[in-house]
Amino acid sequence: MQRSPGTSEADVAPLLALLDAEPAAEEHMLVNLDFLRSSKYKPRAVAKLVRRQPELVTSSTTTVAEWHQFLTGYGLSEEAAWKVLTYSGRKLLASAVDGTPNSPFNAGQAILFLKGYGWTDEDIISRVMACYPEVLAATPEQLQAVVDALRAQGFDDEDIRRVVLTFPPLLAGGPYSDDLLALIARIRISTHNKYVISGSYHV
Structure with missing residues (x-):
């Protein structure tokens, strides 16, 4: 394979x-x-x-161009979209639950789910896309399964809304450890604002 200018053997080894x-x-x-x-x-x-992110470059389901267009089309800057692809690109490729291949269409469905629980476009851009892109790889069925599991734990609609707003990684998979369930319980009773538990994006 011919290397592009500026690349080394270490760059292309993966x-x-x-x-x-x-x-x-x-x-x-x-x-x-x-x-x-x-x-x-x-x-x-x-x-x-x-x-x-070699998996992103060899993916047979979606191209880098499609993901770049999806991210910038939704509102990320060129620089922010490139950071997501460079540092978290593989998280967009498939569900963390069962490996179901992801697509921009499915990611759009996940966004609609989040907006149904009060997420704004600005929050989705600044927090989900930048910090938790794996949430966008969850299928509608997997997202609903998380909601159903919370209801089974006695969460009402308002409790679920607060959990979805404050701890989006919960939506990306399961099963959940005792520590995570304890954290969810703390979120449920917390009187802090909706960003009391949020991720940060380091590059």
């Missing part, structure tokens, strides 16, 4: 390992690399994405 395991992925990789080469991003930035 990609080569994936290709060895799945030779058919090369076609998808070439499509994604063409997009990355034609983008305005510097070769070193492209190399970092390839090194950190």
Whole structure:
């Protein structure tokens, strides 16, 4: 495989390992690399994405261009979208629960679910897309299963709304540990504002 300018053997090693395991992925990789080469991003930035997120570059279900368009189309800046792809791109590819392949359409369905519980577009951009992109890979059925599980624990609609607003990673998977269930209980009774428990995005 010919390396792009600015890349080293260390940059492409994870990609080569994936290709060895799945030779058919090369076609998808070439499509994604063409997009990355034609983008305005510097070769070193492209190399970092390839090194950190090789699964994103070889994905057979969606292209890097599709995810980039989805993120920027919803409102992320070019820089913010690139950071999500570089540091968390693989989290967009499939459900953390069962590995169901994700797509921008499914991610849009997850956004509709969040908005139904009070999330604003601004919050989705600044918190979910930037900090918890794995939530956007959950299917509607998986999101509903979390709601049903909370109801089974005695949570009413307002309790569930507060949990969804303050602790979105809960929506990304299960089963849940005793520590996490204890944290959920604290969220339920907390009198703090809705951002008392929130993630931060470090790059």
